[in-house]
Amino acid sequence: MPASAFTTVKGRILTRQTLAAADGMCLRYCLKTESGPLTVDVPGESQVAFIPQLAVAAVVRRFPAVGYRYLPLQDFQQQPMAAIYCHSRKQFRELQRWNREHHIALHEAEIRPHQRYLIERFIALDAEFQGYFATDKPTHFIASKARAVMLNKDVALRVVSLDVECSLSGELYSVGLYGEDEQGLPLRKVIMVGPELEGEDWIDWVADEKQLLVSLVAWFAAWQPDIMLGWSVVTFDLALLWKRFALYQIPAALGRNGALLEWLVADKFRPETLQLPGIVVLDGIDWLKAAFYKFDRYSLEHVSQQLLGEGKEIHDVNNRGEEITRLFQQDKLALARYNLSDCRLVWQIFAKTHLLPFAIARAQLTGLELGRVGASVAAFNNLYLPHLHRAGYVAPANPVSDGLESPGGYVMDSIPGLYRDILVLDFKSLYPSIIRTFLIDPLGMILGLQQELNETVDGYRGARFSRTNHILPQLVAKLAQAREQAKKQQDAPLSQAIKIIMNSLYGVLGSRGCVFHDARLASSITMRGHWIMQTTKAWIEEQGYKVIYGDTDSTFVWLGDHHGIDDPVAFGHQLAADISDQWRDYIKQTFALESALELEFDSHYQHFLMPTLRGSTEGSKKRYVGAVRGEDGKLAMIFKGMEQVRSDWSPIAKRIQYELYQRLFNDLDVAEYLAEQAELLQQGKLDDELVFTKQLRRAVNDYQSNAPHVKVAQLLVSAFNDASYGKRGQRVEYVITVNGPEPIELRRSAIDYRYYLDKQIKPIAEPVLSILQTSFESLVLKQMTLI
Structure with a gap:
C-alpha cells in the first residue's frame, strides 16, 4: 500500500x-x-x-x-x-x-x-x-x-440516541435519531415508512422497510457518529436491525467507513458479542446499573419519570405494542413524535446522570474498551499485568483457590430498640485502605513467603506480605489520590468511577474468575476488616458510648439518653477524627506501617429503630429505619433493608409502613391509625393499593416455582392465547383473592383482605408495635369481622 x-x-x-x-x-x-x-x-x-x-x-x-x-x-x-x-x-x-x-x-x-x-x-x-x-x-x-498520552483537551465526540419502532412481529416502522454534533448543533431525525406528509421537516419518508434500511446506512455514512445511546439498544434495537438487514440481504454497514454491524457469536445479541467498528454503544440500563443507580424497574417510562419527571408520548404505555401499530396505521406523525421523544428521553437521562463522562472516566482509569460494562477482572488485569511483567513475573495460569473461601464483611449482632441520637461513622473505602495499609498484594505475598519475618507483614490464613516488593498498594494509592483530586475539581463522574474501581479490587481477588484468586489474599482483607471494626467498637465504648450495630465499614454509635452533647454532628466529626488518629498511632507503633484508614462522620439519626428478627428477641441485621433532620428542618426518613425499599411489597404496605414510622418518631398515635386503616381495607376503600407489580426475569415456561406472578402470567397466556404475556421482561399486575392470585384484567374473585392484613400489614407493623409493647392482634384483628 x-x-x-x-x-x-x-x-x-x-x-x-x-x-x-x-x-x-x-x-x-x-x-x-x-x-x-x-x-x-x-x-x-x-x-x-x-x-x-x-x-x-x-x-x-x-x-x-x-x-x-x-x-x-x-x-x-x-x-x-x-x-x-x-x-x-x-x-x-x-x-x-x-x-x-x-x-x-x-x-x-x-x-x-x-x-x-x-x-x-x-x-x-x-x-x-x-x-x-x-x-x-x-x-x-x-x-x-x-x-x-494525555490529550491537551477533551476530544469532542458525536453522540446519537437511537430508537427503533416496529410491529409486534418485528417489521420496522421507523428509526429515530437524536443528538448533537461536536459543535453542539442539534440532530433531530426520524426515518419513517409511509407516503410523505406535511408537518415536520425532520421526518424522512421512505417507501418501505427495505428503503428505510438503505436510508439508515446512508445516514450513518454521512453523519459518522462516535457514540450511540439507547435503551436495550444492543439486545433489541441493534439485534432487530441486524435481522432485518439479513432478511433483505442488505449489508448492515453502520460502522466506521462502512464496517458491518456483526455479532461474534451467532444469535447471541449481547453487548459482549457486539462488533460495530468506530461506534461505541452505550445502553442506558446497563450503565445506570454500572454507576449504581437503583430503580424498582428499568423501563424507559419508569426511569424517565423518576429522573426527568416526564414519560413516553403515548397514551397506553402498558400496551405500547398495539398502540404503536395503531399509530403507524392511523397517525404516523404522532408515531414519529413518539419515536423521537424516546430518543430524547434516553439522551436526557444520560445527561442528567453524567453517564457518558462516567463511562469515559472508567475507560481512562482501567484501560477497558469504552462502552464495556462489568469486566472487573479484565480491569484488574489491565492495571496489574504491565507492572507484574516489569517486576519479572507472569500471572498464574489458574487461581490457587477454587471458589470464594474467605469470610464476608463484618456484620455485628445488633442491639434492637428505639433510640435517639445515633451517629453513623464510616471507614472511607475500607477494603482499599486495608490493601494500602497492610501491603496486600498477589506478588507481595509470593515474595513475602520467601522472606524473613522482619521483612514482611502478617496476613491471615498463613499469608505474609513483602514490605518492599508489591504492586497493588501503589495502584490503590494512586487511585485514591486521583479521587481526592476529582473531588476537589468537583468532577463527580470521575470520582464515582474511581470509587467503584477501588471497591472492586477485593471482589476480584475473591472471585474464582480471577487467576490471582487466593483465599489467603481475600481473607487478609476481610478478616483484617473484622478486626478493625471490632477494635473500633471497643475504642468508642471505652469513651462511654454504646455501639449498637456495625456492618462492613459502618459503626452505629448511640450517644445515650443523657449525653449532654449540644451539637451531635460536630461531635461525630471529632469522634471520627480521633479514632482515625488512634489508628494511625497504633499501626505505626505495632506494625511500623503508615495507616491509610480514615473514619468519617456519615450521618446523625435523631430517631432510630433497630428492629428484632421476626418472631425473635434477637436484633436484625442490615435492616433499620432512621430519621435525619434535613436542611429544610423537616425529618427525612431513611429505610434500610425494609419493605419500603423492596419492589415485591404492595403499595398499601409501603404507605402504611412509612406513616407508622413518621408517627412513631413524632410521638403521634399508632394504634388508632392502624385500626382505621384495617377498617378502610375491609370496606374495600383501599383496593387500588393492593395491586402487586412483578417482572418476569425469565420466560414463564422456564420457571420451576409456582410464585404468584408466574401463575398470573400463565393465566394471561392461556386466557388471551398470547405468548407475549409470558416472555422475559413482561410485567404482570395482580391481586390476591380468596381463590389465589388473579391478574387485574381477569379478576373474578373477591379480594382476600385477610391475606393483606396477615402477610402485608402485620409484618411491617410488628417492629413498631413491639417497641410499644403491644401486638397486632390486640389492636386490629380483634376489631375485624371475619371476611
Missing part, C-alpha cells in the same frame, strides 16, 4: 479489534482525533501467551510454525517462562487445546492481542501512534509504535 511520510497521530480509542491478515494479525483501532475519525492498523502482530521454558521443546515440536522467545520472566512458582507467539486465532485455539490435553500451563491466554498491545504500553483510552498515512486512504493510518 502506498505510504506517506513517517509521522504521529493522537486520539481517543473508540473501538479495538484483532483481524486476520496474511502477515499475522492486524490490530485495528478506531480513533477520534481533533481533525476527525481515523482508523489505525498495527500489522504483523501475534497472539501471545506464556509457558514454562521446560515445555518449549515439546510445544515447538508439535507446532513448528509457532514462534517463541525465552524471557527473563518467571511464574509464581519461580519457573523460568517463555513467550509463545501464534499468528492466527485457529493456531492459538489448537495450541490451547493441545496444552490442556498435555497439562502444560498456558499463562495469560485470555488477553486478546488488541488489548495486550495497549496495556503493555500503559495505554488506556488516549494514545499516540507513530507511522504513516496510507496515501490512498487519508483516514487510514499504519502504525509501528504507540504510547500513552
Whole structure:
C-alpha cells in the first residue's frame, strides 16, 4: 500500500479489534482525533501467551510454525517462562487445546492481542501512534509504535440516541435519531415508512422497510457518529436491525467507513458479542446499573419519570405494542413524535446522570474498551499485568483457590430498640485502605513467603506480605489520590468511577474468575476488616458510648439518653477524627506501617429503630429505619433493608409502613391509625393499593416455582392465547383473592383482605408495635369481622 511520510497521530480509542491478515494479525483501532475519525492498523502482530521454558521443546515440536522467545520472566512458582507467539486465532485455539490435553500451563491466554498491545504500553483510552498515512486512504493510518498520552483537551465526540419502532412481529416502522454534533448543533431525525406528509421537516419518508434500511446506512455514512445511546439498544434495537438487514440481504454497514454491524457469536445479541467498528454503544440500563443507580424497574417510562419527571408520548404505555401499530396505521406523525421523544428521553437521562463522562472516566482509569460494562477482572488485569511483567513475573495460569473461601464483611449482632441520637461513622473505602495499609498484594505475598519475618507483614490464613516488593498498594494509592483530586475539581463522574474501581479490587481477588484468586489474599482483607471494626467498637465504648450495630465499614454509635452533647454532628466529626488518629498511632507503633484508614462522620439519626428478627428477641441485621433532620428542618426518613425499599411489597404496605414510622418518631398515635386503616381495607376503600407489580426475569415456561406472578402470567397466556404475556421482561399486575392470585384484567374473585392484613400489614407493623409493647392482634384483628 502506498505510504506517506513517517509521522504521529493522537486520539481517543473508540473501538479495538484483532483481524486476520496474511502477515499475522492486524490490530485495528478506531480513533477520534481533533481533525476527525481515523482508523489505525498495527500489522504483523501475534497472539501471545506464556509457558514454562521446560515445555518449549515439546510445544515447538508439535507446532513448528509457532514462534517463541525465552524471557527473563518467571511464574509464581519461580519457573523460568517463555513467550509463545501464534499468528492466527485457529493456531492459538489448537495450541490451547493441545496444552490442556498435555497439562502444560498456558499463562495469560485470555488477553486478546488488541488489548495486550495497549496495556503493555500503559495505554488506556488516549494514545499516540507513530507511522504513516496510507496515501490512498487519508483516514487510514499504519502504525509501528504507540504510547500513552494525555490529550491537551477533551476530544469532542458525536453522540446519537437511537430508537427503533416496529410491529409486534418485528417489521420496522421507523428509526429515530437524536443528538448533537461536536459543535453542539442539534440532530433531530426520524426515518419513517409511509407516503410523505406535511408537518415536520425532520421526518424522512421512505417507501418501505427495505428503503428505510438503505436510508439508515446512508445516514450513518454521512453523519459518522462516535457514540450511540439507547435503551436495550444492543439486545433489541441493534439485534432487530441486524435481522432485518439479513432478511433483505442488505449489508448492515453502520460502522466506521462502512464496517458491518456483526455479532461474534451467532444469535447471541449481547453487548459482549457486539462488533460495530468506530461506534461505541452505550445502553442506558446497563450503565445506570454500572454507576449504581437503583430503580424498582428499568423501563424507559419508569426511569424517565423518576429522573426527568416526564414519560413516553403515548397514551397506553402498558400496551405500547398495539398502540404503536395503531399509530403507524392511523397517525404516523404522532408515531414519529413518539419515536423521537424516546430518543430524547434516553439522551436526557444520560445527561442528567453524567453517564457518558462516567463511562469515559472508567475507560481512562482501567484501560477497558469504552462502552464495556462489568469486566472487573479484565480491569484488574489491565492495571496489574504491565507492572507484574516489569517486576519479572507472569500471572498464574489458574487461581490457587477454587471458589470464594474467605469470610464476608463484618456484620455485628445488633442491639434492637428505639433510640435517639445515633451517629453513623464510616471507614472511607475500607477494603482499599486495608490493601494500602497492610501491603496486600498477589506478588507481595509470593515474595513475602520467601522472606524473613522482619521483612514482611502478617496476613491471615498463613499469608505474609513483602514490605518492599508489591504492586497493588501503589495502584490503590494512586487511585485514591486521583479521587481526592476529582473531588476537589468537583468532577463527580470521575470520582464515582474511581470509587467503584477501588471497591472492586477485593471482589476480584475473591472471585474464582480471577487467576490471582487466593483465599489467603481475600481473607487478609476481610478478616483484617473484622478486626478493625471490632477494635473500633471497643475504642468508642471505652469513651462511654454504646455501639449498637456495625456492618462492613459502618459503626452505629448511640450517644445515650443523657449525653449532654449540644451539637451531635460536630461531635461525630471529632469522634471520627480521633479514632482515625488512634489508628494511625497504633499501626505505626505495632506494625511500623503508615495507616491509610480514615473514619468519617456519615450521618446523625435523631430517631432510630433497630428492629428484632421476626418472631425473635434477637436484633436484625442490615435492616433499620432512621430519621435525619434535613436542611429544610423537616425529618427525612431513611429505610434500610425494609419493605419500603423492596419492589415485591404492595403499595398499601409501603404507605402504611412509612406513616407508622413518621408517627412513631413524632410521638403521634399508632394504634388508632392502624385500626382505621384495617377498617378502610375491609370496606374495600383501599383496593387500588393492593395491586402487586412483578417482572418476569425469565420466560414463564422456564420457571420451576409456582410464585404468584408466574401463575398470573400463565393465566394471561392461556386466557388471551398470547405468548407475549409470558416472555422475559413482561410485567404482570395482580391481586390476591380468596381463590389465589388473579391478574387485574381477569379478576373474578373477591379480594382476600385477610391475606393483606396477615402477610402485608402485620409484618411491617410488628417492629413498631413491639417497641410499644403491644401486638397486632390486640389492636386490629380483634376489631375485624371475619371476611
